[in-house]
Amino acid sequence: MDEGGLLGGKFLFKKLPDGLLDKTRVRCTICKAEFKYHRSSSSLAYHLRAKHPTESTSTGPRQSTLQEYGACGRITKNVREKVTNSLVVWIAKNCRPVSIVEDDGLREVIRAASGDECYNLPSRGTIVSRLHTLYGDQRAQQSSKLVQVRNDKVTTLGTDSARNMVAAARLLPFEHMPCMAHILQRTVTVSLNDSAFERALAKCRKIVGHFKHSPANAQELKAQQAAHGHQTEPLVQDVPTRWNSTLEMIKRIQRNKFGLTTILTQQNSKVTMLTDQELDRLQKLEELLEPCRYVTELLGGERYVSCSMVLPALCHLFRIMEPSDDDPVYVLRFKKIFTTDLAQRRDSSNLTWLKIATALDPRFKDLKCLSKDERREVWASVHDLLMSETDAHQPSAQTTEEPSPKKSKMSICLLGSPDSDTEEEEDAIDCCLNLYKAEPKIDIGECPLQWWLKREGAHARLAPIARKYLSTPATTVPCERLFSLSGHIIQKKRASLSSDNVNRIVCLSNWLSAKKD
Template identity: 60%
Template sequence: MTAAARSLPFEHIPCVAHIIQRVIAMAFRDSGFDSVLAKCRKIVGHFKHSPANTAELKALQVSHGLAEESLVQDVPTRWNSTLEMIRRLQHNKDPVSAALAQQKHKLAMLTSADYDRLAKLETLLEPCRYITELLGGEKYVSCSVVLPGLCHLLRTMEVSDVDPAYIVRFKASFTKDLNKRKESSNMWWLKIATALDPRFKHLRCLPKSERGEVWQKLSVMLKDGEPAPQSSGAVEDPEPPKKKMALLMMGSESESDDEAVSTDKCLERYKGEPYASIDTCPLQWWSAHSGAHPKLAHMAKRYLATHASTVPCERLFSLAGHIVQKKRSALSSENVNKLVCLSNWLKEEDVV
């Protein structure tokens, strides 16, 4: 299957949201956060597995002037669940400590040093949560946001002189693993997509030495031209005779310089356009500016149509899996589609 996939005429773009979560898991393994996270999981499990303990915790939350909320158990396959577990424990530090002081248990209590570590870990994971939700959101997300997102993560993981040893290990492991995974990604596709996105065409996510290479590559692609899509009923033109072909080649050589100048002007006009806001859909922007940049607009539709993540599709599969169960296996495909549509509408109504 892998060999067959490599033989297909398609470019492979890995799911960046999955990559970030794998990098975080690797950084946890190589840093010194395992022990404190193990304490957190056991404390959360102590309340999760006992309704009486949970009720006592909620009563103490009310007495401390906090809202009643359950603790969150982190799950390896549930993104950002570790961050949410840390936040809930820190927010309910006093009720949790009071409840554990009144109950019989053999749990290792969190010390002030542990809470300090959790606070630093929350600071480290917050940019990862933002990028993961940006790349794995329900709205359209182009692969052109990948390079700026990864650049933002790498900047937040720069080692400072005041960082403790465990923070340095986490940042070093995170940066090393992320750079390694970047090398195995289709970087040229991502660079061209970033340049064709009116929000990130300044290419500040790349070193200055690489920006010129991207625009040069884009210029060569414009000169070569990409094959235009043909309808199923299109009739191909017959091959011209050899003499006519020779004459055409002679004429094309004299016009090659003019074509190069035209291509450079096309790129300069695009560079001179105002930057689009971060909330702008790049495909809608190109649809509105296709008349001014016809060649670039055709290329942008191909590159910006590439999704950065498979998360929305996987969420849709999971939703359909919850609907089509053993007891509901007789549902018709039409009713399944209607139920999935209603579920989406109800979710949007809750958000509003």
């Protein structure tokens, strides 16, 4: 209530000649009518509603009735269930801690979004119980899908190149497929350790540490980036186990070289900026490492066929790493070490499987990444696969109910030798391969598995073999991502998580993300 006024200033106490206020009489500020006042504004509010209805809505807040309070802004039971289930899915998919339901900020956000000022988050016990139920449902769905899969679909085992993993793979009845991304990154590491770039890289690491370990220096870098019109970004420190981190470190230093030079010069720091010669070397190294990054990311995809891409991708790298007359000595040394090491690692991988997969991919079936002699060997291997598949599906002599009648010598002479059946089968297989070779190539962005699915009728004998080889992943990068996810979950504040709960969270995060995609 304003001093000397009632109902938001719509009524004022009458002012006496001596300047004092008469608290027994009030005057309407709209129509100037006077009324008696006895500590109750009911009659005054009635006057506003009757004479001034447009002004009566702003007379101030009114206490809600019990029925109005229960019906206004309260979410229903069904909506509450949806909110709880959405919280469970969010916690599982994004690996959030269950204790987040005790966060006052989250509660206020949901209250503001729902309009229910009395909403309370579900308890931790409710969320844990729902997580277990969700895990059971999702696991049952995944199990039902696995039941429908034939047992013979498991053909290869992918691992990194660690000696213990390679030794374990020999004991299992599967083809071993080394992770090509691991192989490539190992080659990059070996080449960098034995190259003339190491001194420049060491200076880069000191510069990055100088700015990452000091908030003041980092703030100065942001100011310099803004002054030069560059994007505000922190420097990146390379880590041996983090792929392509050396390349990203070089890129960011190259983009911010003017700002870094200005700051280090003003500070008169012991950390010195790279010289022009060293910057030129890093530029050469960036040109060498960029194709490796592209190939690593290409082979590490999860949503497309990658096994048949290995040999064309490696062939592309070998072409880039070919020595040139214009290359400096340190570049020639890097290329020599890189090609020698990568060739050795490639030869020790499952080349036969990779070659057949490349041949059965309608994108690369011309096999330009191989020599002519290797091409003939690959098609001979595919021919043998077709022959072995044909022999495996033929009924054995023991399954026949009646023995076939013996042929007379005259019929053998007239109809041909027993090898004629084999010759006919050879001709049929050659016809099958020639029909596939005559098919036009498809675009690099198309899916070869979809191509085989649409043409399974025309290539009935070759399609099952193609699916078997093309479905093999080229890398174990998806597994590595799951390992990294586990490391993000198990932290200092979540050290008491049981192994079962960690398993549930990792599985649910993967299953729910795949379901959305």
